[in-house]
Amino acid sequence: MGLDDRKLAVLRAIVEDYVATQEPVGSKALVERHQLGVSPATVRNDMAVLEEEGYIRQPHTSAGRVPTDRGYRLFVDRLSRVKPLSPAERRAIERFLVGAVDLDDVVHRTVRLLAQLTRQVAVVQYPSLARSKVRHLELVPISTTRLMVVMIADTGRVEQRLVELPAPVPADDVTDLRRLVNEKLVGSQLSETPPLVQALVDESAPHLRPAMTTLSTVLLETLVERHEERLALAGQANLTRGGLLDFQGSLRPILEALEEEVVLLKLIGETEPSTTRVLIGDENEFDNLRAASVVSTGYGPGSTIVGGLGVLGPTRMDYPGNIAMVRAVARYVGELLAQN
Amino acid sequence: MGLDDRKLAVLRAIVEDYVATQEPVGSKALVERHQLGVSPATVRNDMAVLEEEGYIRQPHTSAGRVPTDRGYRLFVDRLSRVKPLSPAERRAIERFLVGAVDLDDVVHRTVRLLAQLTRQVAVVQYPSLARSKVRHLELVPISTTRLMVVMIADTGRVEQRLVELPAPVPADDVTDLRRLVNEKLVGSQLSETPPLVQALVDESAPHLRPAMTTLSTVLLETLVERHEERLALAGQANLTRGGLLDFQGSLRPILEALEEEVVLLKLIGETEPSTTRVLIGDENEFDNLRAASVVSTGYGPGSTIVGGLGVLGPTRMDYPGNIAMVRAVARYVGELLAQN
DNA sequence: GCTGGCACTCGACTGTAGCGAGTGCCAGTC
DNA sequence: GACTGGCACTCGCTACAGTCGAGTGCCAGC
Numbered sequence: 001m002g003l004d005d006r007k008l009a010v011l012r013a014i015v016e017d018y019v020a021t022q023e024p025v026g027s028k029a030l031v032e033r034h035q036l037g038v039s040p041a042t043v044r045n046d047m048a049v050l051e052e053e054g055y056i057r058q059p060h061t062s063a064g065r066v067p068t069d070r071g072y073r074l075f076v077d078r079l080s081r082v083k084p085l086s087p088a089e090r091r092a093i094e095r096f097l098v099g100a101v102d103l104d105d106v107v108h109r110t111v112r113l114l115a116q117l118t119r120q121v122a123v124v125q126y127p128s129l130a131r132s133k134v135r136h137l138e139l140v141p142i143s144t145t146r147l148m149v150v151m152i153a154d155t156g157r158v159e160q161r162l163v164e165l166p167a168p169v170p171a172d173d174v175t176d177l178r179r180l181v182n183e184k185l186v187g188s189q190l191s192e193t194p195p196l197v198q199a200l201v202d203e204s205a206p207h208l209r210p211a212m213t214t215l216s217t218v219l220l221e222t223l224v225e226r227h228e229e230r231l232a233l234a235g236q237a238n239l240t241r242g243g244l245l246d247f248q249g250s251l252r253p254i255l256e257a258l259e260e261e262v263v264l265l266k267l268i269g270e271t272e273p274s275t276t277r278v279l280i281g282d283e284n285e286f287d288n289l290r291a292a293s294v295v296s297t298g299y300g301p302g303s304t305i306v307g308g309l310g311v312l313g314p315t316r317m318d319y320p321g322n323i324a325m326v327r328a329v330a331r332y333v334g335e336l337l338a339q340n
Numbered sequence: 341m342g343l344d345d346r347k348l349a350v351l352r353a354i355v356e357d358y359v360a361t362q363e364p365v366g367s368k369a370l371v372e373r374h375q376l377g378v379s380p381a382t383v384r385n386d387m388a389v390l391e392e393e394g395y396i397r398q399p400h401t402s403a404g405r406v407p408t409d410r411g412y413r414l415f416v417d418r419l420s421r422v423k424p425l426s427p428a429e430r431r432a433i434e435r436f437l438v439g440a441v442d443l444d445d446v447v448h449r450t451v452r453l454l455a456q457l458t459r460q461v462a463v464v465q466y467p468s469l470a471r472s473k474v475r476h477l478e479l480v481p482i483s484t485t486r487l488m489v490v491m492i493a494d495t496g497r498v499e500q501r502l503v504e505l506p507a508p509v510p511a512d513d514v515t516d517l518r519r520l521v522n523e524k525l526v527g528s529q530l531s532e533t534p535p536l537v538q539a540l541v542d543e544s545a546p547h548l549r550p551a552m553t554t555l556s557t558v559l560l561e562t563l564v565e566r567h568e569e570r571l572a573l574a575g576q577a578n579l580t581r582g583g584l585l586d587f588q589g590s591l592r593p594i595l596e597a598l599e600e601e602v603v604l605l606k607l608i609g610e611t612e613p614s615t616t617r618v619l620i621g622d623e624n625e626f627d628n629l630r631a632a633s634v635v636s637t638g639y640g641p642g643s644t645i646v647g648g649l650g651v652l653g654p655t656r657m658d659y660p661g662n663i664a665m666v667r668a669v670a671r672y673v674g675e676l677l678a679q680n
Numbered sequence: 681g682c683t684g685g686c687a688c689t690c691g692a693c694t695g696t697a698g699c700g701a702g703t704g705c706c707a708g709t710c
Numbered sequence: 711g712a713c714t715g716g717c718a719c720t721c722g723c724t725a726c727a728g729t730c731g732a733g734t735g736c737c738a739g740c
Contacts, residue, residue, distance in 0.1 A: 378683085
């Protein structure tokens with residue numbers, strides 16, 4: 001069990017070399033490229049131990065070693081050194097994000113930026129509605145029995161929904177409805193609205209009741225139950241880098257998983273605030289993504305978290321680099337949101 | 341040059357068989373599977389002519405024949421018989437589209453439906469802003485110097501944009517601004533707004549001028565110049581069907597092209613109304629998509645066209661089937677939009 | 681103008697052999 | 711006791727030769 005410093009150094013060297021070359025790394029190449037101060041034979045002995053402990057494995061008898069998921073995990077937890085961003089990368093981030101005109105724009109720019117910087121698939125979750133506060137509710141009459149409800153959240157998200165009213169409602173009543181819902185709901189956290197919405201119905205004047213009832217149902221549906229999470233995705237083409245070696249030859253399962261919003265949300269949806277999360281290989285719960293790793297973190301204005309973002313790629317990825325990028329981008333986006 | 345009926349029948353048979361089996365088709369197999377009424381030797385003679393004319397080719401000397409892009413073109417133009425949808429498909433379409441609650445929902449359901457039905461990559465363009473009319477403009481004060489402009493179009497699209505005002509504007513003035521822009525712009529086609537927006541500035545009261553000027557600039561920018569086309573995409577995983585045979589082994593260029601909105605818009609953006617367009621192989625203008633074909637059409641409420649939708653796949657695709665599906669889905673979506 | 685027959689082509693597959701990267705083990709050294 | 715050099719061994723990869731067979735082009739005959 002005792003992994004002394006040199007064995008750890010060997011593991012680190014294996015991970016770094018394998019990530020860089022994408023080829024199983026042998027003992028001789030290792031001592032040549034790293035200053036380990038010992039002979040290949042010694043390294044081989046260390047490798048035998050590392051293999052026994054499950055940190056590396058041999059694709060076939062006469063090949064070099066490749067890290068296992070467990071090996072990557074150890075590497076990420078204890079061996080990787082933080083990789084500071086290059087000035088060029090820093091500049092790229094800034095340049096990319098200035099000039100964004102609205103939330104959609106911010107999210108799209110961010111996801112493309114992340115994909116470009118990390119050369120992986122990037123995912124950005126829109127600010128979660130549950131973590132947003134209502135800034136304004138607008139009711140726009142489409143016809144006498146139809147209303148479009150537009151909700152503007154403080155995070156910049158705008159959601160709309162068509163409401164079919166049970167009976168025609170005159171314009172004045174719409175004005176009243178608008179005033180009422182805004183008075184009650186503006187400023188409140190969306191996850192806490194259900195009782196407020198209920199109260200709305202109870203407190204409204206009798207002639208507004210039927211309309212308000214329908215309206216409240218829709219509000220609850222849109223805002224709470226069918227909690228509308230949205231995502232942006234970019235960089236799928238990066239999956240094809242590294243030939244067909246990664247992902248054991250088939251992109252199929254990966255592409256399928258990427259089409260499932262639920263899956264992506266589980267992967268990058270933030271859990272504990274402000275931690276960067278790394279899921280390696282089968283640590284995630286989806287069979288389709290056994291061969292993939294995910295680096296994700298939360299973002300938001302200031303120290304609050306309103307959504308998640310991250311990248312997905314082969315287990316053989318540059319963890320320190322990607323972690324640094326994901327963090328940096330999240331921080332910049334947070335600052336950007338704070339300005340609004 | 342004379343392609344008699346039998347030669348055309350041979351071409352049709354080759355296309356159908358190749359699409360079905362994905363393997364070069366030989367003369368013997370052809371006469372066995374189709375009632376051509378002649379011997380393999382005769383078919384071989386016909387094939388020789390078809391090859392000379394550029395409709396089919398041989399991957400290698402001792403292999404069967406494969407249609408060329410030109411062959412598919414002839415097939416699509418003159419040989420394919422319309423393939424009616426199966427009742428199951430018809431039902432799938434209906435079931436898929438009922439219950440859509442807003443435009444986003446409609447578009448997402450549509451694109452997934454198309455991908456599922458055709459087993460190809462599906463693309464749906466949101467109703468084009470240029471073809472929409474303004475239904476309502478809402479100005480929501482974020483702070484005294486910041487306004488969120490929300491535009492609701494008759495096609496259901498909702499666009500928002502943050503406006504930085506040159507000086508604080510009191511709430512009453514915002515109300516005036518709101519009234520003014522709505523009076524002028526509601527009901528007008530977006531492509532025709534520039535003069536109207538200009539007039540807005542000229543006609544507004546002096547104390548509203550500065551704010552209105554900024555506002556009009558943003559409106560013009562958002563609505564006209566940066567003409568915000570949006571797209572939804574689904575079914576990328578379908579690209580991996582047919583192993584790596586299609587797309588000559590690399591999905592890379594295809595995936596890259598699919599990330600470029602501009603490319604997709606050019607492909608499925610409607611041109612002549614109500615035609616179904618088929619682009620085969622290098623008929624499209626993008627190098628990355630030389631190995632792909634696109635079937636697309638316009639859709640919209642009634643007989644007007646507000647956007648395009650379509651599918652993209654290998655040149656070896658079921659053209660009649662895909663054409664039928666694309667048309668059917670477009671028609672259903674049109675009906676759905678007409679109801680709103 | 682169609683057909684059967686036939687020689688020919690050439691990719692796909694199989695089996696064999698040699699190469700070499702990389703290993704595990706062991707005896708020897710510090 | 712830890713490290714090292716040496717050595718036999720494994721096994722994937724590549725090259726090469728040989729066989730098979732699907733499919734063709736061509737031609738003589740009906």
